Amino acid sequence: AQSVTQPDIHIxxxxxxxxxxxxxxxYGATPYLFWYVQSxxxxxxxxxxxxxxxxxxxxxxxxxxEFKRSQSSFNLRKPSVHWSDAAEYFCAVGAVNDMRFxxxxxxxxxx
Amino acid sequence: xxxxxxxxSRDICQRGTSLTIQCQVDSQVTMMFWYRQQPxxxxxxxxxxxxxxxxxxxxxxxxxxxxxxxxNLTFSTLTVSNMSPEDxxxxxxxxxxxxEAFFxxxxxxxxx
Numbered sequence: 001a002q003s004v005t006q007p008d009i010h011i012x013x014x015x016x017x018x019x020x021x022x023x024x025x026x027y028g029a030t031p032y033l034f035w036y037v038q039s040x041x042x043x044x045x046x047x048x049x050x051x052x053x054x055x056x057x058x059x060x061x062x063x064x065x066e067f068k069r070s071q072s073s074f075n076l077r078k079p080s081v082h083w084s085d086a087a088e089y090f091c092a093v094g095a096v097n098d099m100r101f102x103x104x105x106x107x108x109x110x111x
Numbered sequence: 112x113x114x115x116x117x118x119x120s121r122d123i124c125q126r127g128t129s130l131t132i133q134c135q136v137d138s139q140v141t142m143m144f145w146y147r148q149q150p151x152x153x154x155x156x157x158x159x160x161x162x163x164x165x166x167x168x169x170x171x172x173x174x175x176x177x178x179x180x181x182x183n184l185t186f187s188t189l190t191v192s193n194m195s196p197e198d199x200x201x202x203x204x205x206x207x208x209x210x211e212a213f214f215x216x217x218x219x220x221x222x223x
Contacts, residue, residue, distance in 0.1 A: 032210055034212075036214075041216075041217075041219070042216050042217070043115070043117075043203055043214040043215050043216040043217045044154075044203070044214040045214075046211065046212075046213070049210070049211065051210060090153065090154070095209055095210065096141075096142055096144075096205075096207045096208065096209055096210065096211065096212045097142055097144075097159065097209070099156070099212060101153045101154045102153060103152070103153045104153050
């Protein structure tokens with residue numbers, strides 16, 4: 001069965017610092033992988049997705065993620081974090097009709 | 112992309128009552144879904160809303176508790192019936208094609 005693990009429940013970074021959020025997945029075939037962001041009181045917004053091809057995927061808001069099949073990982077990165085990036089981040093795997101979400105990582109940004 | 116509107120955005124309800132949440136998509140989507148997000152938790156799929164037929168429920172969710180309608184391709188409702196405090200959650204509508212899902216802003220439900 002497919003599943004997603006986000007090992008970090010909460011991460012705090014200083015504004016301007018780099019960020020990496022970890023995501024590991026278990027999936028029987030070539031995975032569809034997604035990162036969503038949820039700001040307080042809001043729904044989920046898609047940051048980026050991976051289906052195939054180039055393993056480094058660019059998304060919105062300056063985020064990128066790298067698919068590493070050998071490590072079953074799809075980590076999210078941003079070179080310089082802004083205060084507005086404080087939110088909950090969810091990694092997800094699977095097609096739309098069978099999507100599994102990780103537990104989420106809450107990002108706090110220090111001034 | 113699709114824009115998904117949900118209402119109400121939040122509500123406080125008395126136990127034993129029911130609440131119907133509406134979801135409107137601005138374009139036709141192949142699939143629509145309802146998720147529950149309990150406080151501090153991730154998303155759990157409640158059901159797939161099927162156009163013109165009964166929804167497909169995930170394990171642990173039943174039609175009597177969470178009746179769902181989808182009369183056309185762009186509109187769906189979820190009713191939370193006979194509510195208890197354990198139903199206090201965020202309920203999210205989602206719609207999309209096979210490879211991309213879009214989400215509404217959610218309905219924050221508090222049952223007192």
